[in-house]
Every structure is written in structure tokens, then in C-alpha cells.
Amino acid sequence: MNAPLAASRDTPLVNATRFRQAHEGDWKRLEEIVTRMEKRSIRTLSDEDLLELPALYRTTLSSLSVARDTSLDRALINYLERLCTRAYFQIYGVQTPAWRQVTGFFVRSWPEAVRSLWRETLFCVALTFGAALLAYLLIRSDPSWFYSMIPEGVADGRDPSASAQYLRSTLYDGPKGKGDGWLGAFATFLFTHNSQIAIFSFALGFAFAVPTVLLILYNGLMLGAFYAVFAAKGLGPNVAAWLMIHGTTEIFAICISGAAGIRIGMAIAFPGRASRIESSVEAGRTAATAMAGTVIMLAVAGLLEGVGRQTITNDGLRALIGSAMLIGWLTYYYAWPARRGARGK
Amino acid sequence: MASSAIKVRSLKRTFITPEGVDLRLELGSAGSRAAAFIIDLLIMTVVLVVVTIALAWMAVPGTDQVMLVLWLIGFFILRNFWFSLFEMGSRGATPGKRFLGLRVVARDGARLTGAAVIARNAMREIEVFLPLSFLGAQAAEGLADTFLTIFALLWSGIFLFFPPFNRDRLRVGDLIAGTWVVQTEKAGLSADLVGSAYQPRRTFPPAALRLYGVYELQTLEDVLRNENPEAIETVARTIRSKADLPDDGDDYGFLSDYYAALCAHLEAGLMVGRRRESKFS
Numbered sequence: 001m002n003a004p005l006a007a008s009r010d011t012p013l014v015n016a017t018r019f020r021q022a023h024e025g026d027w028k029r030l031e032e033i034v035t036r037m038e039k040r041s042i043r044t045l046s047d048e049d050l051l052e053l054p055a056l057y058r059t060t061l062s063s064l065s066v067a068r069d070t071s072l073d074r075a076l077i078n079y080l081e082r083l084c085t086r087a088y089f090q091i092y093g094v095q096t097p098a099w100r101q102v103t104g105f106f107v108r109s110w111p112e113a114v115r116s117l118w119r120e121t122l123f124c125v126a127l128t129f130g131a132a133l134l135a136y137l138l139i140r141s142d143p144s145w146f147y148s149m150i151p152e153g154v155a156d157g158r159d160p161s162a163s164a165q166y167l168r169s170t171l172y173d174g175p176k177g178k179g180d181g182w183l184g185a186f187a188t189f190l191f192t193h194n195s196q197i198a199i200f201s202f203a204l205g206f207a208f209a210v211p212t213v214l215l216i217l218y219n220g221l222m223l224g225a226f227y228a229v230f231a232a233k234g235l236g237p238n239v240a241a242w243l244m245i246h247g248t249t250e251i252f253a254i255c256i257s258g259a260a261g262i263r264i265g266m267a268i269a270f271p272g273r274a275s276r277i278e279s280s281v282e283a284g285r286t287a288a289t290a291m292a293g294t295v296i297m298l299a300v301a302g303l304l305e306g307v308g309r310q311t312i313t314n315d316g317l318r319a320l321i322g323s324a325m326l327i328g329w330l331t332y333y334y335a336w337p338a339r340r341g342a343r344g345k
Numbered sequence: 346m347a348s349s350a351i352k353v354r355s356l357k358r359t360f361i362t363p364e365g366v367d368l369r370l371e372l373g374s375a376g377s378r379a380a381a382f383i384i385d386l387l388i389m390t391v392v393l394v395v396v397t398i399a400l401a402w403m404a405v406p407g408t409d410q411v412m413l414v415l416w417l418i419g420f421f422i423l424r425n426f427w428f429s430l431f432e433m434g435s436r437g438a439t440p441g442k443r444f445l446g447l448r449v450v451a452r453d454g455a456r457l458t459g460a461a462v463i464a465r466n467a468m469r470e471i472e473v474f475l476p477l478s479f480l481g482a483q484a485a486e487g488l489a490d491t492f493l494t495i496f497a498l499l500w501s502g503i504f505l506f507f508p509p510f511n512r513d514r515l516r517v518g519d520l521i522a523g524t525w526v527v528q529t530e531k532a533g534l535s536a537d538l539v540g541s542a543y544q545p546r547r548t549f550p551p552a553a554l555r556l557y558g559v560y561e562l563q564t565l566e567d568v569l570r571n572e573n574p575e576a577i578e579t580v581a582r583t584i585r586s587k588a589d590l591p592d593d594g595d596d597y598g599f600l601s602d603y604y605a606a607l608c609a610h611l612e613a614g615l616m617v618g619r620r621r622e623s624k625f626s
Contacts, residue, residue, distance in 0.1 A: 014539045014608045027534065035531075041435070061366045070615060072608050074563040075535040075570060082532040085368050089437070089448065089529065092363070092456065101433075101459055109460065185413040192421040196470075199425060203471040206517060264521060281452075281523030288464030288522070295425075 016073035023063050030056040031083055037090045057087045105289070113289035114333045120259030120266075124216050128255060131220025132227065139228035149225045158226065164233035171235070171242045172313045187306020194250060194298045198257035202264070202291040209265025216258040223251070241315035244322030246305035252329055253297035260287035260294075297329070358513070358525075360454060373447040373526040375509045378516075384441035389427055393420065424474070428466040433459050446530045452513075452523050461522040468518030472504035538569055539605040547602040553588035554610040560623035562611060565604050569597075 033049050033056070045053070064080040071077065114121070138145040143160035150159070158170055197215070204211035223243070230239035267283030268276060304321070312318055356372040373381075396419055404412040422430075431439040437448045437457055449465070451457045476497040508514045519525055557565075568576050581596040584603060593599065614621060 013605055015612050016608075017537050017539050020534075020537055024534070031534075038436075058364065061362065061364050065366055070612070072559055072562055072611055072615075073538070074566055079532050079534045081369060082530060084362075084366070085370060085529060086531070088362055088368060089450075105459070113460075185410050185417070188414045188417040192417050195421065195425070199467050199470050200475065203468050203475075206468065206471065206521065277520065277523075280521055284464040284521030284523070285458065285460040288467060289460045291467060292460075292463050 014071075014073070016067075016071045016076050019063070019067060019071055020076065023059065026056055026059050027063065027080070027083060030060050030087055034083070034086050034090050038086065042090075053087075053091070057084075057091055060084055060087065105292070109289045110293040111333050111336060113286045114256055114293060116286055117256065117259040117263055117290055118334070120262045121255055123262065124255035124258040125252075127213065127216050127258075128220035128223065128251060131217050132224030135221040135224030136228045136231070139225055140232070143232075146225055146229065149221050158229060160229055160232065162229070162233075164235065167230055167233055167235055168238070171230075171238055183307045183310050186310075187302045190306050191299050191302025194254070194302065195295045198253060198291060198294045198298060201254070201257045202260045202287060205261025205264035205287070206268070207265070208269050209262045212258050212261035212265065216255065219251075219254060238315055241318040241322070242309065245309045245312070245318040246301045246322070248322045248326035249297055249304060249329065250301035252326065253294040253301060256297070257291050257294045260290045263287045300325075356514070356528075358527075360450075362454070370450070371528040372514050373442075373445070373528050375514055377445045377447060377528070378508060378514065378526060381439070381441035381445045381447055384444055385427070385439050388440055389423055393423060425467075425470075428469065429459075429462050432457075432462045432466070442526070446528055447526050448529045449524050450527050452525050457524065461524050465516070465518035465522035465524050468516070468521055472517055473501065476501040535570060538566060538601060539608065546605060547599065549588070549590075549603060549606050553584075553590065553603075554607055556584075556587055556624060557607060558621040558623040558626060559611060562604070562607055565600065565607070569601060569604060572597075 029052070033045065033053055036044055036049075042050075060080065061084050064077070064084050067073075067077050067080055135145070135149060139149075139160070146155075146160050156170075158167060201212045201215050204215070227236070227239060227243075230236060263283045264280065264287050267279040271279035274282070304325070308321065309318065312321070356374065357369045358372060360368045360370040362368060397416065400412045400416055428439055432442075432449050436443060437450065442448065449457060449462065451461060504517055508516050513519075513525055515525060565580065568580050577596050577600060581600050582592075584590075584600070585592055611621060
């Protein structure tokens with residue numbers, strides 16, 4: 001390497017040299033500040049550094065532009081590109097503070113995302129109840145249909161051959177083999193399991209929503225099949241209350257996550273005027289927000305199912321809690337944002 | 346040289362800052378993306394094992410349920426939110442990505458939102474975890490026949506080979522979320538090859554300076570910076586024979602003087618709007 005000689009009596013031979021001499025101090029200063037921000041956080045900067053940062057960033061950016069046009073020193077241009085990129089991410093990539101992201105999610109993004117999915121949600125609700133009705137009618141006409149819809153492990157003895165007494169016991173006694181002490185673990189298991197299904201039905205939307213629709217359809221069939229078994233023994237209202245306490249939240253959540261998957265599938269299959277990529281990005285972000293919300297809904301449903309349903313055995317109370325939850329969710333999603341918007345105007 | 350071919354294959358992408366300067370971000374290669382993912386998986390496994398042992402060790406009779414609840418929730422968060430939580434932070438990268446100098450960025454240059462991060466990571470469920478757990482569950486029950494194995498492999502294959510087969514190295518999750526993964530390495534400012542001061546230099550006839558363009562100049566720059574004696578000797582020999590100059594025995598000195606002269610010559614051209622890209626133009 002050519003060490004710079006002490007005696008300078010000529011102007012530098014090439015632009016890169018001239019340029020380095022004029023601005024190297026600023027670049028090094030910016031590099032030092034950015035490195036400190038990357039290593040720790042913006043809080044370690046002094047007020048002086050903070051005031052200097054934007055000016056240094058702009059100087060370095062303009063150095064980059066000038067260097068690209070007038071200098072042929074590739075190492076210099078590379079250095080400036082990387083330095084500017086690092087500074088850019090420190091200055092513009094700053095995240096909104098966590099608490100504001102969280103409040104923004106609850107106050108705005110979540111209800112808005114769910115509200116914008118209303119058509120898909122309605123479709124999923126209709127699909128669930130349509131499938132349930134179909135299963136109900138089929139099983140009432142010929143109970144053997146039950147066995148082709150529900151796997152033996154899931155049925156757990158609750159099939160058309162079960163006695164009314166056994167069925168009644170499944171509604172009012174805790175889950176077999178688990179004492180009261182395990183309610184918390186049971187609720188957690190239900191929550192993680194259902195949330196995993198919700199995330200799947202979001203992600204499977206990518207396959208043009210076909211697997212998502214099948215998932216929702218099957219969910220509805222199971223619902224109808226169980227209802228048919230209990231209704232045949234005159235336990236219809238009892239099982240409805242048993243399902244409602246958590247079901248209003250859980251089935252609603254599953255419908256929303258299905259709606260999120262359908263939104264993605266539709267955006268890819270029928271992008272409309274936007275390009276396929278643009279429309280899937282738009283749909284993906286809305287759907288992801290709604291899906292994150294369903295994970296919270298399912299946590300609530302898991303608590304209601306695992307703890308609430310096992311401790312509350314009164315049908316009226318079960319139905320009341322279920323209805324209250326449903327009204328609560330509906331208000332939060334569809335009525336509240338509208339009111340907030342009206343107040344804003 | 347074949348500059349158009351280089352442009353197509355290169356991973357540099359236009360990325361314009363609000364100030365209107367193109368930063369030319371470099372995308373993370375498929376290899377480093379995969380390596381980052383494997384590192385994350387390893388860390389996740391270690392965390393899972395450590396937490397499981399710790400919980401089992403702390404459990405005294407009567408608190409088993411609390412431990413089980415903690416484990417279930419911990420496993421759920423680890424599986425679904427490990428990537429999201431790290432990428433939502435200010436570094437925009439999981440530990441694995443950070444180790445390899447990668448970072449998640451919104452493709453449109455806007456701020457990376459939580460929704461985008463969740464979308465890109467929820468897709469991992471069908472890209473990786475679904476076929477794996479499907480296969481695992483079937484194998485555990487002894488039901489994994491050849492057909493099923495092939496199907497699971499094909500399914501993951503489609504998603505696994507999605508990134509190398511699109512121009513921007515996008516995962517399905519990136520596609521949906523509108524993100525891409527870029528390389529953010531540090532680079533020190535290297536020494537100035539020409540030097541600031543006046544010093545006696547070899548002079549070259551104009552014909553010798555008309556031989557090459559910017560591409561060759563920058564290749565020469567790389568040769569000088571790498572200081573590989575064999576490369577320096579070969580390049581010096583080639584230039585001497587092309588320009589018909591005598592050999593004075595100092596290859597490095599010759600090349601750095603030639604670099605300075607050629608650079609000054611080409612820059613003079615730039616000043617009047619003549620940029621000679623390569624020796625062919």
C-alpha cells in the first residue's frame with residue numbers, strides 16, 4: 001500500500017483521494033455512532049450525537065451519490081454504500097415503541113382487520129352451520145353416518161349407541177382421568193392445540209384456500225354430528241349450552257382464521273386490478289393481523305372451555321356466558337370501530 | 346465483459362431512500378438464509394431442552410400442573426413466535442440471521458410492520474413444520490408408507506426450493522408479507538490506493554492508457570488490494586506485453602502507478618461525460 005508522503009505539494013491525482021481527504025472525518029464519525037447504536041441502543045447516544053446523526057447521515061448519502069458519479073474507487077463506493085445502509089436502518093428502521101404497537105393492535109389494527117374480513121367471515125360461519133345442519137340431518141336419518149364422520153378417538157364413546165346417562169355424564173362431569181387439579185393444564189393444551197389449527201388455516205390459504213375451506217367444513221360436520229347424537233337422546237339444549245360457553249368464542253375465532261386464509265387464497269387466485277404480488281401482500285398483512293387476534297380469542301376460549309365449563313355446570317349460566325362473549329366480540333369488531341370513527345369526525 | 350449477464354445474476358436490488366439515493370441493497374443468498382434457519386433451529390432445540398430440564402428439576406409435588414402449563418405455553422411461543430418476536434425488534438433479525446449478517450426489510454422501503462413479520466413467519470408452519478410433524482406423527486404410528494413419505498417430501502420440496510427459483514430469493518412467507526431478506530455487512534474504509542501526495546511515478550504513453558475501461562480498472566483495484574503475488578505478476582506481465590512496456594522488475598510498483606495513471610485518465614473522461622465501461626466500449 002502506498003503510505004501518504006508527508007510533503008504534499010501537488011493537488012491529488014484522482015478524485016477518490018480528494019474526496020477521502022475532504023469527508024473521511026464525517027464518515028468515520030457516522031460509522032462510530034452507528035456502530036454504537038447497533039451494539040447497544042439509541043439510549044447510549046449523547047444529545048450531541050443525536051443532533052449530529054441526521055446531518056452526518058445526509059452528508060454521507062450525498063458523498064455516496066457524488067462518489068458514484070465521479071470516482072472509480074470501487075472499495076470507497078462499497079464502503080459508503082454499506083455505511084449508508086447501516087445508518088438508514090438505524091434512522092428509518094426504528095420500530096414504534098412496543099407499548100404503542102400493542103395498544104395500536106388492540107385499538108385499531110385488530111378490529112379493523114377482522115371487520116375488513118366480514119364477507120369471508122360470514123362465508124365461514126355459513127359454511128360451519130351449513131355443514132353442521134347437513135351432518136345433523138344425515139345422522140338423524142341414518143345414525144351410521146356418524147362413524148364415517150367422527151374418528152373413534154375423538155368420539156370417546158359419545159356415539160349414537162351411547163346411553164343417555166353416559167352422554168349426560170360427559171356434559172356435567174370433568175374430563176375422565178383428570179382431577180380438578182389439572183384444569184389449568186387442560187385449558188392450556190386446548191389453547192395451544194386450537195391456535196395451531198388457526199395458524200394452519202391461515203397458512204393453508206396459500207393453496208388457493210382449498211384446504212382452509214375443507215378444514216372449516218369438517219369442523220362444522222363434527223359440530224353437527226355431536227349435536228345429533230345428544231339431540232337424539234333429548235339432550236339438545238344441554239349440549240348446546242355445553243358447547244356455547246366456549247364455542248361462541250372458539251368457533252368465531254376459527255371462522256376468522258378461516259376467513260384470513262380465504263382472503264389470501266382469493267388474493268392469489270383473483271388479484272383483480274393489482275398485480276398478483278401486490279394483492280397478496282395487501283391480503284397477507286390484513287390476514288396476519290386478524291390471525292394474531294384469533295390466537296388471543298382462542299386463549300380466552302381455552303380458559304372458558306378448560307376452566308369455566310368444568311366448574312360451571314348450570315346450563316343457563318353456560319348459555320349466558322357464551323352469549324355475553326359473542327355479543328362482546330361482535331361489538332368489539334363491528335360496532336366499536338364505527339363509533340370511534342364517528343367520534344373522530 | 347458480459348456486464349448484462351452479471352446484472353441479471355447479481356443479488357443487488359434498487360432501494361431508494363426518502364432522500365432519493367439508491368442504496369443498492371444486496372439480498373441474502375439462499376445458502377446464508379438456510380444456514381441462519383438451521384442455527385435458529387439449533388438454538389430453539391437447545392432452549393427447549395434446557396427449559397424442559399429446568400422445569401422438571403424445579404417441579405416439586407403439587408406444582409406439576411404449573412410446570413406443565415408453563416411448558417405448553419413456552420413450547421407454543423417458541424414454535425410460533427421465536428422468529429416473529431426477534432424480527433419485530435429493532436435489529437429485524439433472529440439470532441441466526443444476525444450471526445450471518447442478514448436482516449428482514451419491507452420490499453417497498455417502508456417501516457417493517459408487526460403484521461408483515463407475523464405473516465412471513467406464520468407461513469413457516471406449512472413450509473417446514475406441517476410436513477415434518479405430519480411425517481413424524483405417521484412414522485410414530487408406523488403408518489408412514491412410501492407414498493406418504495414421498496408426498497411429504499414433495500410438499501416440503503416445493504417450499505424449500507421456492508427461494509432459489511425466484512429472482513428475489515423470496516420464501517413463500519416473504520411473498521405474502523411483502524418482505525425480503527438483505528445482507529448488512531460492515532465494511533471498513535480501505536486504504537487509498539493512489540495516495541494523497543506527490544510522488545515520482547512512472548509515466549505511461551497515451552496509447553497504454555487507452556487500453557482499458559472502468560471494469561478493468563476496478564479489477565486491477567481488486568488485484569492490488571488482495572496483494573496476491575501470483576496475480577500481481579500475471580497481471581503486470583499482461584499489461585506490459587499489451588502496452589509494449591519494458592519490465593523493470595517491480596511488479597507492484599508498476600501496477601499501482603499504472604492504476605493511478607489509468608484512474609486519472611478515466612476520471613478526466615468522466616468529467617466531460619465520457620464513461621468508458623470496459624475495454625470493449
